[in-house]
Amino acid sequence: MPEARIEAKPEVKVIAEDKIPHLLFAGELGAVLELIIKDRNGNITEKQVLQSKSFVRQFMEILWAQLQWLSAKGGSSVHSIDDRDASIFGWHPNWDANAAIGVTTRGILVGTGSTAPTVDDYKMETQIGHGTGAGQLQYSAVAFGAPASDATTSQFTVTRDFANGSGGAVTVREIGLAVRVYTYSTYGWDILIIRDVIAGGISVPNGQTLTVNYRIQAVV
Numbered sequence: 001m002p003e004a005r006i007e008a009k010p011e012v013k014v015i016a017e018d019k020i021p022h023l024l025f026a027g028e029l030g031a032v033l034e035l036i037i038k039d040r041n042g043n044i045t046e047k048q049v050l051q052s053k054s055f056v057r058q059f060m061e062i063l064w065a066q067l068q069w070l071s072a073k074g075g076s077s078v079h080s081i082d083d084r085d086a087s088i089f090g091w092h093p094n095w096d097a098n099a100a101i102g103v104t105t106r107g108i109l110v111g112t113g114s115t116a117p118t119v120d121d122y123k124m125e126t127q128i129g130h131g132t133g134a135g136q137l138q139y140s141a142v143a144f145g146a147p148a149s150d151a152t153t154s155q156f157t158v159t160r161d162f163a164n165g166s167g168g169a170v171t172v173r174e175i176g177l178a179v180r181v182y183t184y185s186t187y188g189w190d191i192l193i194i195r196d197v198i199a200g201g202i203s204v205p206n207g208q209t210l211t212v213n214y215r216i217q218a219v220v
Helices: 057-068
Strands: 029-038 044-052 076-079 085-088 107-111 143-149 153-163 170-181 189-204 209-219
Touching: 029 170, 029 189, 044 189, 057 076, 057 085, 057 189, 076 189, 085 189, 107 153, 107 209, 170 209, 189 209
Parallel strands: none
Antiparallel strands: 029 044, 029 209, 076 085, 107 170, 143 153, 153 209, 170 189
16 A cells, blocks of 8 residues: 655645634633544544643743743753753744654654653653654644634644554554754754643554644633
């Protein structure tokens, strides 16, 4: 069977006002997680929409540093996905999730770990690698949908495709979002800001593609 092939960028359209999912309460800042399985012809074979519940401490630490525009001498330490402490600074262009094809250290990430998230999580438990070998998925480039809003909710979408050309089904049980921050001494550290575990997982059959949408929302 021919391999599933990833596109250079998944297609992202501005979501229509009447299609914005509402899972958050007034006053919340959070994310909606949308999981879509498509066959080779682009037909949807499975779809799940659920609330992301697992922003981790690094999200707040980066935001804290950025809001203060911390200088090189006032950096905030944050733990990277490769188990190092990064001294981030607010005057650098942080929050970079714009990963290219095959990049597995930032953007939306997938894995097979099933341990419940904790606020101290700094990496995926068992990340799925990029490729067409057994148990692997092909990571597309990350794409972004423009902000949209309705009467109560403002949001934008971060999306990534994961094509399965491994020869067998691959079950995704954990999903995360990582961003690159910049330091005074080292160019670029990758930091996990969300880790979600999917109850029961979602199976990606061989030859099909999983699309993951994180819809970051603010609700009034």
